Amino acid sequence: MEILLYVGGILFMLIGLGLSIGLHEVGHLVPAKLFGVRVGQYMIGFGPRLWSKRIGETEYGFKLLPVGGFISMSGMYPASSGTGPAKGVFRALIQDARSANDETIAEGAEDRVFYRLPVWKRVIVMLGGPLxxxxxxxxxxxxxxxxIGLQQGTTTIASVSECVVPSGSTQTECGPDDPATPAAEAGIMPGDVLVSIDGTPVSTFSEATAIVQAAPGKTLDLVVERDGAQQTLRITPVAADRTLTDASGQPLLDDQGAPVVKKVGYVGMGAQMGFVPxxxxxxxxxxxxxxxxxxxxxxxxxxxxxxxxxxxxxxxxxxxxxxxxxxxxxxxxxxxxxxxxxxxxxxxxxxxxxxxxxxxxxxxxxxxxxxxxxxxxxxxxxxxxxxxxxxxxxxxxxxxxxxxxxxxxxxxxxxxxxxxxxxxxxxxxxxxxxxxx
Incomplete structure (x- = not known):
């Protein structure tokens, strides 16, 4: 099963790449045709031709190597003046390019060439692909x-800590001297859905966290939905050193790559993770x-x-x-x-x-x-x-x-x-x- 999924991921990306390349070339093709340029070919891929079909004056097709694509426009450059055989490697390359360019200019369509377009139209044609x-x-x-949404904490409570432990502690059980968390004292339970805190509606856990962290020592009215009914609880965040996190629950890092620890309001509740649009x-x-x-x-x-x-x-x-x-x-x-x-x-x-x-x-x-x-x-x-x-x-x-x-x-x-x-x-x-x- 894992191998099939692996192959499926590769196929997904190959198909996506093919569509991306195809649409890139459409971005060139459509404005070129709208501006009257003769387009001889629209091809996805390079190398030997796998399939093609001529529709009107344009041949559409696929080639063996799906790593790019192209359209062949008539007269990308001015027609050559026929100055005789070229001498030297570079001059031969230039002459070959001019000869290939001349072949794209069909007889009777000399006015439908790319290089004769106004500058702004040429820019649009060439910019169309990347756009x-x-x-x-x-x-x-x-x-x-x-x-789909961004995976982050939702307003549904997943866990409630029983006691306050120091930030970064590996402690797994509460000791007799560890104070109870404000969430436990307030009676918050896993499955509760946060509705508002201190009169402010919240739609994500990060919004709730921001209010709590900014209010150490302040008693807040916390409205939760439990079993289909809303209840108002009172909660007082304690000041505690805590590692700051982003909306997806990942630790925030400083310039040296170390987690950012700050004394903020803390109540001891965790959220269910989910995709939030x-x-x-x-x-x-x-x-x-x-x-x-x-x-x-x-x-x-x-x-x-x-x-x-x-x-x-x-x-x-x-x-x-x-x-x-x-x-x-x-x-x-x-x-x-x-x-x-x-x-x-x-x-x-x-x-x-x-x-x-x-x-x-x-x-x-x-x-x-x-x-x-x-x-x-x-x-x-x-x-x-x-x-x-x-x-x-x-x-x-x-x-x-x-x-x-x-x-x-x-x-x-x-x-x-x-x-x-x-x-x-x-x-x-x-x-x-x-x-x-």
Whole structure:
């Protein structure tokens, strides 16, 4: 059964990755067609073709390796001027790129080419793919947080401590001199549902905790629901040193990584954990936080890759927040699916991985280097700047930017991306990241 769940997690992530890539390319395809550009192909994957079908002027299909996708737009760059055979490796690469570009320009459709579009339309076409991944991430995180909910303490009481013990104590039984907890003295019982404290309605245990912690020595009216009826109890929190926790019950840590201990109001009751739906804005906030984290990873990517290589060679532990390949993400998905946890917990983890993957696709594709989408956006913006400059000084409009001249740099970037992917795949196979312990 565990193996089936593991395989199911991998399949979930592969299907999710395929949909993410497919929607990314739809983000390019739709505006390109709306702006009149001739699109010859829409393909998911690379390598040998598995299946395809032509609909109108566009061939739609799947290829063997589901690690990316592309659409083939007519005339990404200006047509070549036919200057004869190229000499030198780089010039040969440029000439090959120009020849391939010329082949996309169909006879009679010379005006339906990408490079003739206004700059703003080209930016929209190239930005459409990454934006689709960003929108998909928002949808996934919203389903996670507002549909399933965030696991945290609910208003249902799970336990009541009999006595007050020092923070961090390993004591399991109450001694004769240990004072009773305010919760026990007030008559709070497991199964009670908190309704309000000191006249303030509470919907989560963290809200109740905040009121209690801020009121040491103050007597509070506590309304609970028990057996379908509401009862009002009186409770006086005692001042005690306690480790502060977040909404999910995890200890808060200081700058040195040590638990934060503070003298606060304490009553000695614990909550049942459950999934509490969050506001719809929580998905957007989580997406923004994830974009910031992935952006930080991209900025420090060379250092992170070096650390991955060192861990692979020396057998050291990998950074759980470091880069992963598709193999690594699939492996984590399998582990999450096979872990001994409730179904909702596993689904929450799988959706989190898929949402983070889409954020990574969004941020990574905006890197301003060809062949990535960000590189094409920079080329379009550069042409826009040149045209604005010429218009400002009343000069003739400049010729369209010939990005084929950047092919040597593009080849170098592509080679580095392939090398990075190979390193991460090997590391994910032989030195995988351990985030589940």
């Amino acid at each position: 689709m991944n960003l929108i998909l991430a928002v949808v996934i995180f919203t389903v996670m947080l507002s549909g 969050q506001p719809l804005t929580a998905g957007v906030e989580m997406t923004g936080d994830t974009v910031a984290r992935v952006g930080s990873l991209i900025v420090t990517l060379p250092v992170r890759l070096w650390d991955v290589g060192v861990a692979l060679v020396t057998g050291g532990e990998r950074d759980p927040n470091g880069p992963l390949s598709v193999v690594g993400v699939g492996r984590l998905a399998g582990e999450v699916a096979a872990t001994e946890a409730p179904v909702l917990n596993r689904m929450f983890g799988l959706l989190g991985l898929l949402g983070s993957l889409n954020v990574a696709l969004f941020v990574f594709n905006l890197i301003p280097l060809l062949p990535l989408d960000g590189g094409h956006i920079v080329v379009a913006l550069w042409e826009g700047i040149k045209r604005a400059w010429a218009k400002l000084f009343r000069r003739p409009p400049p010729a369209p930017v010939d990005a084929t001249k950047l092919v040597p740099l593009t080849v170098i970037v592509a080679t580095l991306l392939i090398a990075m992917g190979a390193l991460l795949i090997v590391a994910d196979l032989f030195r995988p990241v351990d985030i589940l312990g």
